[in-house]
Amino acid sequence: MANEIINSNTKDYCSTNCSTNCSTNCSTNCSTFCEHISYEKIIETIKSNNSDDFSKIFSIINLDEIKSFDDANIIFSLLTNNPTPIREAIAMKLEEIYDEKYFNDFIKNKFLDAIIDINPNVSRAICSIISKSKKLKEELTQEIIQRTNDLINQIQQNETNQNFSNSKNKKSHAKNKKLFSLYWFLESLSYCINNKNSSQALEIFKKTIKFQDYTIREKSAKILMNIDNVPNELIELIKNDQNFYVKNQVYDKINFED
Numbered sequence: 359m360a361n362e363i364i365n366s367n368t369k370d371y372c373s374t375n376c377s378t379n380c381s382t383n384c385s386t387n388c389s390t391f392c393e394h395i396s397y398e399k400i401i402e403t404i405k406s407n408n409s410d411d412f413s414k415i416f417s418i419i420n421l422d423e424i425k426s427f428d429d430a431n432i433i434f435s436l437l438t439n440n441p442t443p444i445r446e447a448i449a450m451k452l453e454e455i456y457d458e459k460y461f462n463d464f465i466k467n468k469f470l471d472a473i474i475d476i477n478p479n480v481s482r483a484i485c486s487i488i489s490k491s492k493k494l495k496e497e498l499t500q501e502i503i504q505r506t507n508d509l510i511n512q513i514q515q516n517e518t519n520q521n522f523s524n525s526k527n528k529k530s531h532a533k534n535k536k537l538f539s540l541y542w543f544l545e546s547l548s549y550c551i552n553n554k555n556s557s558q559a560l561e562i563f564k565k566t567i568k569f570q571d572y573t574i575r576e577k578s579a580k581i582l583m584n585i586d587n588v589p590n591e592l593i594e595l596i597k598n599d600q601n602f603y604v605k606n607q608v609y610d611k612i613n614f615e616d
Contacts, residue, residue, distance in 0.1 A: 401433075434469075456491075498550065502550060548581050
């Protein structure tokens with residue numbers, strides 16, 4: 359499935375970025391390139407500054423394993439500071455092939471940065487990887503909590519006259535970007551939070567459940583449902599939210615006879 363999506367995105371990239379008469383050549387090159395490419399050639403291609411984006415994407419499509427920490431660092435380096443098609447391709451490929459034994463500080467920071475990529479497909483793929491890895495949950499949770507709290511504080515400090523949760527001001531691009539990042543940090547936390555860090559989860563919930571943006575409230579509620587013995591007043595707060603998607607996070611706790 360990931361390869362189908364990557365191939366589709368590659369065609370879009372080709373039509374946008376290649377010269378007028380290249381469509382036939384690109385199809386031919388793709389077919390030839392994908393017939394057989396060794397692991398060593400893949401790493402060489404994605405590592406080289408002389409490789410064009412098209413060649414790197416084709417190499418990513420053919421990648422089916424990670425053989426060393428050096429190679430893992432090269433592969434993860436593509437997650438940031440690269441064109442969108444490359445970042446999206448490598449995130450989706452890592453969703454298929456990532457082995458949690460390949461983890462170091464460099465890879466940790468790449469994961470953390472990619473969670474809030476401006477492309478939601480990248481963010482979604484990274485969150486999926488985290489959701490399936492016990493090691494990543496253990497290694498990333500505290501840093502995600504810290505970055506989430508820092509971002510909440512930035513958002514609130516940037517507001518004037520009234521609390522951000524009640525702000526009626528027109529959203530700026532900068533605010534939208536911060537909200538987008540907060541959304542994906544909360545989504546990633548929803549896979550990491552457990553009873554061990556329930557007090558931190560409660561604090562984040564209290565800070566975000568009254569945000570005007572319902573998508574933030576939805577993710578805030580999702581986090582809360584990952585811990586046991588949630589205070590009833592907090593569940594009631596979610597149940598009484600005006601938005602269906604927020605309420606839906608506690609659907610199984612709603613007594614319809616009330």
